[in-house]
Amino acid sequence: MTKTRLEAFSDAVIAIIITIMILELRPPHSTEWSELKKLWPAFLSYIVSFTMLGIYWGNHHHLVHTIKEVRGGIIWANLHLLFWLSLIPFATAWMGENHFEKITVAAYALLANLCGIAYYILLLIIKKCNPGNNALLEVLNKQSKKGMISCIVYTVAIGAAVIDARIGGALIILVAIMWLIPDRNNERAVKEH
Numbered sequence: 001m002t003k004t005r006l007e008a009f010s011d012a013v014i015a016i017i018i019t020i021m022i023l024e025l026r027p028p029h030s031t032e033w034s035e036l037k038k039l040w041p042a043f044l045s046y047i048v049s050f051t052m053l054g055i056y057w058g059n060h061h062h063l064v065h066t067i068k069e070v071r072g073g074i075i076w077a078n079l080h081l082l083f084w085l086s087l088i089p090f091a092t093a094w095m096g097e098n099h100f101e102k103i104t105v106a107a108y109a110l111l112a113n114l115c116g117i118a119y120y121i122l123l124l125i126i127k128k129c130n131p132g133n134n135a136l137l138e139v140l141n142k143q144s145k146k147g148m149i150s151c152i153v154y155t156v157a158i159g160a161a162v163i164d165a166r167i168g169g170a171l172i173i174l175v176a177i178m179w180l181i182p183d184r185n186n187e188r189a190v191k192e193h
Helices: 003-023 033-037 040-064 072-086 088-097 102-128 134-163 165-179 185-192
Strands: none
Touching: 003 040, 003 072, 003 088, 040 072, 040 088, 040 102, 040 165, 072 088, 072 102, 088 102, 102 134, 102 165, 134 165
16 A cells, blocks of 8 residues: 555545534524524534644644555554544534533543544554654654653543543643644655655
């Protein structure tokens, strides 16, 4: 399998996940503005999840460019990541429909953590498949550290959400901000090598 095919498949799956999420937003049966106001939790959870998926999509794109050869381990690690990402529409809808109740935010943080762990595993396997490429290994080591920090923050967010959903939500958003700008050093390292 080529890395182009891996990236195209991943792009398609993420696009479908986003499509499923938007289909969960149900329009009100009335034309009154006050009816839209009632949907703010669903809109907010959609915005958070859309942003999270966009971040994964952008970083995944840059990460795939570090791959010289697609091996079986990379394919399975990528599918593992896509599996957890595919559950985001469920967690998004549950959280939005229940107005960010503590347990729904904790479940969302747990899912975010599982997505982060899956991304971290993908990083590790890509590192393993690129021996001797020091420029790439340095960049991937930096992303691995960022990934580990993300998983720690998500783990704290799970417990924090049980105490106060706003704290758990803030920690989830903190991780998103940390990853908002994809690491373009990946592409530079590929070009230099």
